[in-house]
Amino acid sequence: MSSVSKYVVFGPADTLRRMPAQLFSSIEPKYTYSYESSNHKDEVHVAVFEEYEKQINASVTLTCIIEFTGKQNRFILKKTGGRMGFRGSSLDEEKRTIDDEVTDFILDFAKRFGLTVQQEQDQETEEDDS
Numbered sequence: 001m002s003s004v005s006k007y008v009v010f011g012p013a014d015t016l017r018r019m020p021a022q023l024f025s026s027i028e029p030k031y032t033y034s035y036e037s038s039n040h041k042d043e044v045h046v047a048v049f050e051e052y053e054k055q056i057n058a059s060v061t062l063t064c065i066i067e068f069t070g071k072q073n074r075f076i077l078k079k080t081g082g083r084m085g086f087r088g089s090s091l092d093e094e095k096r097t098i099d100d101e102v103t104d105f106i107l108d109f110a111k112r113f114g115l116t117v118q119q120e121q122d123q124e125t126e127e128d129d130s
Contacts, residue, residue, distance in 0.1 A: 004122070005099070007075040007106055011115035016073045020045040020066045023105055027098075029064070043068040051098040062098045075106055 009016065020043075024032060029047035036043050045066040052059050058081060065076040079099050110117045 003079045005075075005077040005103065006120035006122075007077075007103075008118045008120060009073040009075070009106065009110055009115050010071065010118075011110070011113065013070050015113050015115065016068055016070075017043070019073055019109055020047075020068070022109065023047075023064075023066075023102070026105060027101055041070060049098045049102065060098060062102060064102060077102060 009019070024045075024047060027049065030050045031048040033046040034043065035045075043066075045064075045068075047064045047066075049062040049064065050059055051062075060079065060081045063078045063080070065074075065078075067074040067076075077099055107117060109115070
């Protein structure tokens with residue numbers, strides 16, 4: 001299973017422009033960075049969310065890159081950290097992780113404002129399967 005998730009959200013520019021600010025206010029990131037292009041009015045927001053898992057004594061980090069082009073928002077979510085493969089290292093299935101919360105926010109926001117969401121699949125995995 002890949003630790004990278006990609007989503008593309010289509011809709012009106014004003015609604016798409018509000019999406020990163022709403023995400024950062026509902027789920028507070030540890031670090032943020034914003035860049036706005038003066039030529040094309042494109043925006044890039046990078047946020048790092050961190051969650052400490054007491055059960056496994058490790059931190060799980062989620063890097064969220066949001067690219068706004070005026071017509072779409074592209075979300076790239078990269079999960080790192082944690083422990084895998086050790087006895088007792090798995091978390092409860094009922095516990096919501098930080099990537100679940102961010103993904104749910106994207107889907108919820110899109111549904112609430114009538115936006116279209118597409119999940120992108122990696123090209124490499126598709127080529128390996130064929």
